Amino acid sequence: xxxxxxxxxxxxxxxxxxxxxxxxxxxxxxxxxxxxxxxxxxxxxxxxxxxxxxxxxxxxxxxxxxxxxxxxxxxxxxxxxxxxxxxxxxxxxxxxxxxxxxxxxxxxxxxxxxxxxxxxxxxxxxxxxxxxxxxxxxxxxxxxxxxxxxxxxxxxxxxxxxxxxxxxxxxxxxxxxxxxxxxxxxxxxxxxxxxxxxxxxxxxxxxxxxxxxxxxxxxxxxxxxxxxxxxxxxxxxxxxxxxxxxxxxxxxxxxxxxxxxxxxxxxxxxxxxxxxxxxxxxxxxxxxxxxxxxxxxxxxxxxxxxxxxxxxxxxxxxxxxxxxxxxxxxxxxxxxxxxxxxxxxxxxxxxxxxxxxxxxxxxxxxxxxxxxxxxxxxxxxxxxxxxx
Numbered sequence: 001x002x003x004x005x006x007x008x009x010x011x012x013x014x015x016x017x018x019x020x021x022x023x024x025x026x027x028x029x030x031x032x033x034x035x036x037x038x039x040x041x042x043x044x045x046x047x048x049x050x051x052x053x054x055x056x057x058x059x060x061x062x063x064x065x066x067x068x069x070x071x072x073x074x075x076x077x078x079x080x081x082x083x084x085x086x087x088x089x090x091x092x093x094x095x096x097x098x099x100x101x102x103x104x105x106x107x108x109x110x111x112x113x114x115x116x117x118x119x120x121x122x123x124x125x126x127x128x129x130x131x132x133x134x135x136x137x138x139x140x141x142x143x144x145x146x147x148x149x150x151x152x153x154x155x156x157x158x159x160x161x162x163x164x165x166x167x168x169x170x171x172x173x174x175x176x177x178x179x180x181x182x183x184x185x186x187x188x189x190x191x192x193x194x195x196x197x198x199x200x201x202x203x204x205x206x207x208x209x210x211x212x213x214x215x216x217x218x219x220x221x222x223x224x225x226x227x228x229x230x231x232x233x234x235x236x237x238x239x240x241x242x243x244x245x246x247x248x249x250x251x252x253x254x255x256x257x258x259x260x261x262x263x264x265x266x267x268x269x270x271x272x273x274x275x276x277x278x279x280x281x282x283x284x285x286x287x288x289x290x291x292x293x294x295x296x297x298x299x300x301x302x303x304x305x306x307x308x309x310x311x312x313x314x315x316x317x318x319x320x321x322x323x324x325x326x327x328x329x330x331x332x333x334x335x336x337x338x339x340x341x342x343x344x345x346x347x348x349x350x351x352x353x354x355x356x357x358x359x360x361x362x363x364x365x366x367x368x369x370x371x372x373x374x375x376x377x378x379x380x381x382x383x384x385x386x387x388x
Contacts, residue, residue, distance in 0.1 A: 032358070035338045036326050043075075043331035043369060050333060051079065054291045054366070056086045059253050060283050062276055064260035064294035064365065068302030069311060069374040071331070072295060073122055076257065084129045089252030090245070091126060092138040092238050093118060094259060097199035097206055098150045100139030104199075112149045115305070138241040138254075139199045140234045140275070142210035145305075148175040150207050151183070154192060157203075163190035180214035187211055200241050209233050227272055234262065234275040239282070260294045264364040276364075293333070294361075295369040298324035303376030311374045318357040320370075327370045334370065336362040 041047035055061045061083070065072040080088075093100060095116045102114045103123040114120075123137060130136045143150055148171035155164040163186040170179055187208050196203045213233070216226035238256075245251035256279065261268060263276035276292060283290045297311035298320070314321040323334055339362045346355055361368065 031342050032339065032355075033326070035342060036323070036334060039335040039338050040326070040328060040332050041335075042329040043333050044329070047329075047331070047333040047369075048078065050335070050367075051293065052082050052086075054293075055079070055083050055088070055253075055255075057289065058291040059286075059288035060256065060279050060290040061088070061253070062256045062258075062263045062279060062290060062292040064263035064276070064292065065257060066295050066297050066302060066311065066313075066371075066374065067117060067259055068304035068309075068377055069297065069300070069371075070377060071371050071374050072257075073119075076122070077125055080126050080255070081129075083253070083255060087253045088255050089130075090136060090138050090241070090254045092140045092241070092254055092256040092258075094141050094234075094257065094262065095137070095139050096141050096143035096150075096210070097139035097201035097237065098143055098153075098203060099145075100135075100137040101198035104135065104137055112146075112153075114149070115145050135199060135241075137199070138238065139201070140237040140241070140258075142213050142230060142233055143206060144210065144214065146175065147171070147183075147207065147210050147214070150203055150210075153196070154203050154207060157194040157196060158190070158192055161190050161192060163187070164192060177214050177218060180211050180218065184208065184211035184215050200244050201237055224270070224272075227270060231262070231272055231274055231278075234258075235278045238275065238279070260296070263292055263294065265290075265292055266363055268364070269360070291367075292365045293367040293369065294365045295371065296320050296323075297371050297374040298327070300371070300373035301376045302374055308376055311376075317361070318354045319361045322354065322358070323368060323370045324372070327372065330372045332370045332372075334368050335366070336368060337366055 041050055043051075063072070063076075080091075095103070095118055099114050099116050099118075102111050103116075103118055103120055104127065106112070106114075108120065118137070127134075127136050151164070151167045151171055155161070155168040158164050167183055167186045167190075170183065187204070190204075192204045209229075213226050213230050216222040216229065242251055242254070256263060256275070258275060262274050263279075264274045265280045266273075266277055268274050280290050280292075296313045296317075298314050299312045301308055302311040303309075314324050323332075327334075339358060343351075343355060343359045343362060351359070
C-alpha cells in the first residue's frame with residue numbers, strides 16, 4: 001500500500017533525506033534493531049522453511065503480494081506442492097469467479113481471452129494435484145479487467161433480452177469505466193431469465209456487483225464507497241466458497257493470494273476493514289489460525305497490463321526503508337511478531353513517526369518479505385494470461 005501523507009515532512013528529524021530515504025534509529029543495543037537482525041532469514045533457505053512451518057501450523061495462509069513481478073509467482077510454485085501435502089486445497093484469488101472458472105476449465109484456445117493476475121500456466125500448475133472437476137481457485141473479486149466478456153456470455157444465454165443485447169452492443173469494442181452507470185442500469189433492468197453459476201457465484205450477480213463498484217469509482221466522493229464495496233464482495237464470495245465446500249466435507253486449508261493492501265489484519269490506512277481482517281476474525285470464530293505475510297520491493301521494476309513502473313517502495317513507508325537497509329539477503333523475510341511488544345511498550349505520545357509506522361506494519365502482518373530487486377513480468381507471460 002502506498003501512502004505519502006503530508007506529515008512525512010515532519011519526519012525529517014528522524015530520517016536522513018537521501019535517495020532513498022533511510023530512517024535513522026539508535027545504534028548499538030537498540031532492541032528494535034536487535035530484533036530485526038535476530039529475526040530475519042534468507043527466503044531461499046531458512047526463510048522458506050520458516051514459511052512452510054507457519055503454513056503447517058495455520059489454517060489460513062495470507063500472501064499479500066506486489067502485483068506485476070516474477071518473484072511472487074515463483075515463490076508460489078515452490079510453496080504450493082508442499083502446502084498441498086500439508087492439507088491446503090484452495091487458493092482464494094484476486095480474480096472474479098467468472099475468470100477463475102475460465103482459467104481452470106476453459107480449454108486452451110477455445111475460451112474467451114482472460115487477462116488478469118493469474119496466467120493459465122500458473123493455474124494449471126496449482127491444479128496438478130486436484131481432480132479434473134475440482135475447483136482449486138476461488139474467485140473472490142469483481143471482474144474489473146474485462147467486464148465485457150461476462151456481459152457477452154450472459155447476453156448469449158438470453159438472446160431475446162433487449163437490455164443484455166444493448167449491453168453487448170455498448171461493449172463490443174471494449175469496456176471503459178465511464179460506461180458503468182449505463183451498463184448498471186441495463187443490467188438491473190434485464191430479466192436475465194437464464195443465468196449460470198460459475199465458481200460458486202451467479203454470473204449476473206457478479207456482473208452487477210462489478211458495475212456498482214465501477215460506477216462508484218468514477219467520482220471522488222464515492223471512491224471510498226467503491227473501496228468498501230469491493231472488500232465486501234471479496235469477503236462474501238470467500239464465505240460462499242468456504243461454506244459450499246464445507247457442505248461437501250472438510251474444505252481443507254486455504255491460501256489467499258491478493259494484493260498487499262487487501263490482506264492487512266485490522267483496519268488499513270484508509271480506515272477500511274479489509275479481507276485480511278475478515279479472515280482473522282472468521283478464523284477466530286472457527287477456532288482456527290491465520291498467518292499473514294506481505295511482500296514489498298526495494299528496487300527493480302514491475303509490469304502489468306502493458307505498463308511498467310518503478311517497484312522501489314522504500315520511500316513509500318518509513319518501515320520499508322528501514323527493513324531494506326537492514327536486510328542481509330536479496331530476498332529477506334522478517335518475522336515481525338517479536339517487534340510488537342517492543343513497539344507497544346513505547347508510550348503513544350513518545351513514539352516517533354518511524355515507530356508509529358513500524359507498529360502499523362507489525363500489527364498488520366506477521367512477516368514481511370523484502371525483495372532487494374523485483375523483476376517485471378515478461379510480455380510473453382502476460383500474454384499467457386489470455387491463452388485460454
